[in-house]
Amino acid sequence: MFCYQCQETAKGTGCEVRGVCGKNEEVAKFQDLLIYVCKGISEIVIKSKADVKSISEINHQMIKSLFITITNANFDENAIKDQIIKMIGLRNEFREQAAGLKLSDAAVFEITDEVSMLDKATENGVLSTDNEDIRSLKEMVTYGLKGMAAYTYHALNIGKENIEIYGFIYEALAAELDDSLSADDLVALTLKTGEFGVKAMALLDEANTSRYGNPEITSVNIGVRSNPAILISGHDLTDLEQLLEQTKDTGVDVYTHSEMLPAHYYPELKKYENLVGNYGGSWWNQITEFETFNGPVLFTTNCIVPPKSEEIRARIFTSGAAGYPGCIHIEEDENGKKDFSPIIEMAKKCKPPTEIETGNIVGGFAHNQVLALADKVVEAVKSGSIKKFFVMAGCDGRMKSREYYTEFAEKLPKDTIILTAGCAKFRYNKLNLGDIGGIPRVLDAGQCNDSYSLAVIAMKLKEVFGLSDINELPIAFNIAWYEQKAVIVLLALLYLGFKNIHLGPTLPGFLSPAVAGVLVEKFGIAGIGSVEDDINLFMNK
Ligand code: FSO
Ligand code: SF4
The missing domain is CATH 3.40.50.2030 (Rossmann fold)
Known part of the structure; x- marks a missing residue:
């Protein structure tokens, strides 16, 4: 494996044996392969001049795939393999409608078993680009696209889309397969990625504020109450909204962790009496804070640290692009609804959170x-x-x-x-x-x-x-x-x-x-x- 996509990469240069984040070799390789098949689909979209509006299933699975490969979002080898198989299926079906194109390996390769998957991944990982500057620029674009995909995915959960963003993701991923691009071309592509990053953030801002109102000055409690509780982490506000609805009048409180803290600033979320406060600090503090929280934890996105005990692992649930082996993943139905009752039932049997601090933080x-x-x-x-x-x-x-x-x-x-x-x-x-x-x-x-x-x-x-x-x-x-x-x-x-x-x-x-x-x-x-x-x-x- 070779991965250097995050700040904690080994020695500041690259994780080669196992990720500092806890990602193992197989997961790293499957993630590389998922990106590779995304590039192949993008090539077909671009070369066939497909109408991006008409391929919504591919659009949605594309952003989910990119999101899955973000640092510490998904450690579940089986979930990633399933996503690769799904993407290859979508790719092949789509390719049939675009016959006669001259396509590269990413658009046509097949896999027969796990070994062939790993071999394919090894051939097409980050280091398959020899020139270090070209590799650097291509990877910077890919990482930008991953972030863009995450934001676009949250907006989509609220029902907001911008077809232009999907169009750009295909353009950029297809360009990465084109060996004739110069460093200057890739610098221009990097800036264009920034341009679409602005559009993705604006889209999510519009999605969040249209659904939950404009954030307002809010004082957030950092202490605890005496009810059993669920901790929700990550960035997906629709997951939080559904969890708040489902825990209403159950006697189970909900606390935010890390990046979910700002949910308290939105009028349509802060109105829930069962949204009690924020527990603890930023993502990596989960190592101690999940222990003292005592109740179940829902990860709606990335920043999972591999749990250090079975007891903690059994209390972790994931949704959306997040995943961890052995943890229950809450799927959504065709209407985007998620049934959080397994988490709520578990919470009822857990001790209330142990107080680790008191007071308030102000934001919004x-x-x-x-x-x-x-x-x-x-x-x-x-x-x-x-x-x-x-x-x-x-x-x-x-x-x-x-x-x-x-x-x-x-x-x-x-x-x-x-x-x-x-x-x-x-x-x-x-x-x-x-x-x-x-x-x-x-x-x-x-x-x-x-x-x-x-x-x-x-x-x-x-x-x-x-x-x-x-x-x-x-x-x-x-x-x-x-x-x-x-x-x-x-x-x-x-x-x-x-x-x-x-x-x-x-x-x-x-x-x-x-x-x-x-x-x-x-x-x-x-x-x-x-x-x-x-x-x-x-x-x-
Ligand atoms: Fe932090 Fe993690 Fe929001 Fe990131 S919780 S590190 S940039 O996922 O996404 O800020
Ligand atoms: Fe290493 Fe994980 Fe960061 Fe990749 S995401 S560079 S494997 S710590």
């Missing part, structure tokens, strides 16, 4: 809420009481070096505001950093996809201040990344013209030195240094 500063406060914000900037905004969106992770972000937040001058989204916030959202004239110093817009909100806010400020370039705003970007959703967020920001983004705790292992050089030269991308040096640098820019 997505674009609508911040723009409602625009006059106050603009005034504070004009009067000099706010000197600078720091976008510290992105992910959290296990590495010790991420303590940098807590220290950075703590040491920032008191006349600065942190704009955050994604699970990176858990490094500083309980620090009580105070406020500036009633504006909290940490403004949490929501999940990583709500980085879109931060871009909308920045663009509005540019307009209000009458600036010609977004980079003239007093905004600095110090972003933490972990997995492929952060890659699409980064590409989206680059597409929107934001420059000088600092990215950490380490630069991606999938960037070859030459590709990293292009990002530095064209966009001013930089890594992180010491907290003091970085604060000085940002404040004096």
